[in-house]
Amino acid sequence: MKQLLQILFFFTLGTSFLVAQEITFIDREQITRWKNSESDTVFVINFWATWCGPCVKELPAFEKLQEEYADKQVQVILVNNDFKKQFESRVIPFVQERNLKSRVVFMNESNPNKWIDLVSEEWSGALPATIIISGKKKQTLFFEKSFEYEELEKALLRVL
Amino acid sequence: MKKPLSLLSLALGLFAMSFITGVHDGYHVGDVARDFKLMNVDKSMKSMADAKDAKGYIIIFTCNHCPFAKAYEDRIIQLHEKYAPQGYPVIAINPNDKDKAPDDSFEKMQERAESKKFPFWYLYDDKQEIAKAYGATRTPHVYLLDEKRVVRYIGAIDDNSEDADMVEEKYLENAIDALHEGKDVEVSFTKAIGCTIKWKS
Numbered sequence: 001m002k003q004l005l006q007i008l009f010f011f012t013l014g015t016s017f018l019v020a021q022e023i024t025f026i027d028r029e030q031i032t033r034w035k036n037s038e039s040d041t042v043f044v045i046n047f048w049a050t051w052c053g054p055c056v057k058e059l060p061a062f063e064k065l066q067e068e069y070a071d072k073q074v075q076v077i078l079v080n081n082d083f084k085k086q087f088e089s090r091v092i093p094f095v096q097e098r099n100l101k102s103r104v105v106f107m108n109e110s111n112p113n114k115w116i117d118l119v120s121e122e123w124s125g126a127l128p129a130t131i132i133i134s135g136k137k138k139q140t141l142f143f144e145k146s147f148e149y150e151e152l153e154k155a156l157l158r159v160l
Numbered sequence: 161m162k163k164p165l166s167l168l169s170l171a172l173g174l175f176a177m178s179f180i181t182g183v184h185d186g187y188h189v190g191d192v193a194r195d196f197k198l199m200n201v202d203k204s205m206k207s208m209a210d211a212k213d214a215k216g217y218i219i220i221f222t223c224n225h226c227p228f229a230k231a232y233e234d235r236i237i238q239l240h241e242k243y244a245p246q247g248y249p250v251i252a253i254n255p256n257d258k259d260k261a262p263d264d265s266f267e268k269m270q271e272r273a274e275s276k277k278f279p280f281w282y283l284y285d286d287k288q289e290i291a292k293a294y295g296a297t298r299t300p301h302v303y304l305l306d307e308k309r310v311v312r313y314i315g316a317i318d319d320n321s322e323d324a325d326m327v328e329e330k331y332l333e334n335a336i337d338a339l340h341e342g343k344d345v346e347v348s349f350t351k352a353i354g355c356t357i358k359w360k361s
Binding site: 047049051052053054081083084085110111112113116117123124125126127128144 | 227231261297298301315316319320321322323326328329331350351352353354355356357
């Protein structure tokens, strides 16, 4: 009986770790809120999609950054840009399988022309793209490129 | 002796800078776009000058592999079928490096053009010179040119890449219609999410 309980205990413990984060939907107003934020938290916001090769390749760098800087008021947000009809079939399984720890949100806007400039007027719309926002320092950095960890950390340290 | 040297290096530096920014900048609405000579999927070399009686050109940087490009394939075919008879042919150009995106090799382009029965030229910008000159960054990325190759519209095909039935604004069609009617293009620049062009390293 004790053994069975132990097995049950570890089983529930195991599954609780497997429960992935809930992915919330955002609209373009959220972009404006992040950009106008006055909080002490520095936002590292990455625009990506599951089908985008360079995006998927750089995800571990963002995951590592979130882990390393979690206690320094840094929040990594991964804004997913897959097609809405593939949200259940692609995005959720992807986030689960990779066990992504950074916060993932879904860009629930059908017309990118209405929000790309809100992220940055420099952005052409090509994925991946990243903005780093420091409300406290009133600084925003924009990058239309993919990152290796060291480079991403360097970019963060410019505003931290 | 020192001065001319530093002036020279300054000039060289400025030259290098203008080159670098030029690469990223590309054309704006109102600029005259260059012609090209690129290989079509039928292995013939094509230039805009070869498009007989054209009143304009719908240049679309696109490719095989990108989900956004795929989502627009049928719409691009319809565009050509609607506007080529009016004098505005679609010219599709794949700018992707085949080593970075194997699905965008010339052979794969031929296969795709065959299976989808592309009615338009599907050209391979294998040196990526044209995409760079135009300033294309993503697929699909549209440049609408008039008869004299003046850029009249840059951007997205319409406002909904995921679902053709949900489109509210047909940016490109509006621009072509305006051009055709001799009017100013009202919305001459738009943005869309797309796949980065896979540049050679």
